[in-house]
Amino acid sequence: MSAAHSTVRSAFDLTATEYDRARRQLVPCFDGFYRAAVEALDFPREAAIDALDLGAGTGLMAGFVASAFPAARITLIDVAPAMLARAQARLAPVIDRIRIVEADYAQTPLGGPFDAIVSALSIHHLEDPDKRDLFRRIFDALKPGGIFVNADQVAGATPARERRNKDEWVARARALGVAEDDLAAAIDRMKFDRPATVAAQLRWLAEAGFANVDCAFKDGMFAVFGGYKPI
Numbered sequence: 001m002s003a004a005h006s007t008v009r010s011a012f013d014l015t016a017t018e019y020d021r022a023r024r025q026l027v028p029c030f031d032g033f034y035r036a037a038v039e040a041l042d043f044p045r046e047a048a049i050d051a052l053d054l055g056a057g058t059g060l061m062a063g064f065v066a067s068a069f070p071a072a073r074i075t076l077i078d079v080a081p082a083m084l085a086r087a088q089a090r091l092a093p094v095i096d097r098i099r100i101v102e103a104d105y106a107q108t109p110l111g112g113p114f115d116a117i118v119s120a121l122s123i124h125h126l127e128d129p130d131k132r133d134l135f136r137r138i139f140d141a142l143k144p145g146g147i148f149v150n151a152d153q154v155a156g157a158t159p160a161r162e163r164r165n166k167d168e169w170v171a172r173a174r175a176l177g178v179a180e181d182d183l184a185a186a187i188d189r190m191k192f193d194r195p196a197t198v199a200a201q202l203r204w205l206a207e208a209g210f211a212n213v214d215c216a217f218k219d220g221m222f223a224v225f226g227g228y229k230p231i
């Protein structure tokens, strides 16, 4: 594991207990954001899809996928054991459909092939060349016709837009009543952020071979985007 990833792991391990408490304030568009990610998975609800969640954390995204697709089998990868311990507890009612892997997804083989690979608020921790490499590895780990959906924090298209997005995020989190400690912890974790613009990431996805790349949702610094592996 690289030094950067071991620091990301420590940051999330240390804040695992507080992590879930502040989600709805720290992701002010929480409902629309996760709903758009799950709705992008255009499989029949009864389909027994094999899904992979990269940077699954406390299992929020995996939980939404498990509810939307009651026959789905979901593999969770995360580098932070304390976050995965919470995921295990959250997903206890559906644990027979869950596999939990503690690993750095930038280094470990992704396995598969999967029908769907999802990720929420995680890939923006990678440097841009590592994002591009991951997009290629995700492509290889999908079945033909499979889909990749990334619900992530993204950079503004210009430095001015980036500043406005950050200022608006702080204002909205406060308007939603975030505790100042939780806001400070989130701002502290942001020193590990390496967000890229939606436009750049759609281009990298297309370069990796994905078809029909698109952004399904955008609200300030939060976006849901992805593409399909051609059949």
Ligand SMILES: C[S@@+](CC[C@H](N)C(=O)[O-])C[C@H]1O[C@@H](n2cnc3c(N)ncnc32)[C@H](O)[C@@H]1O
Pocket: 005, 008, 009, 012, 054, 055, 056, 057, 058, 059, 060, 061, 077, 078, 079, 080, 083, 103, 104, 105, 106, 119, 120, 121, 122, 125
């Ligand atoms: C902000 S949390 C998001 C968790 C969850 N997906 C959600 O939507 O709440 C980011 C997670 O990504 C994990 N992470 C970051 N980089 C990683 C890497 N290279 N390999 C595995 N996990 C990583 C962190 O440990 C953390 O649990």
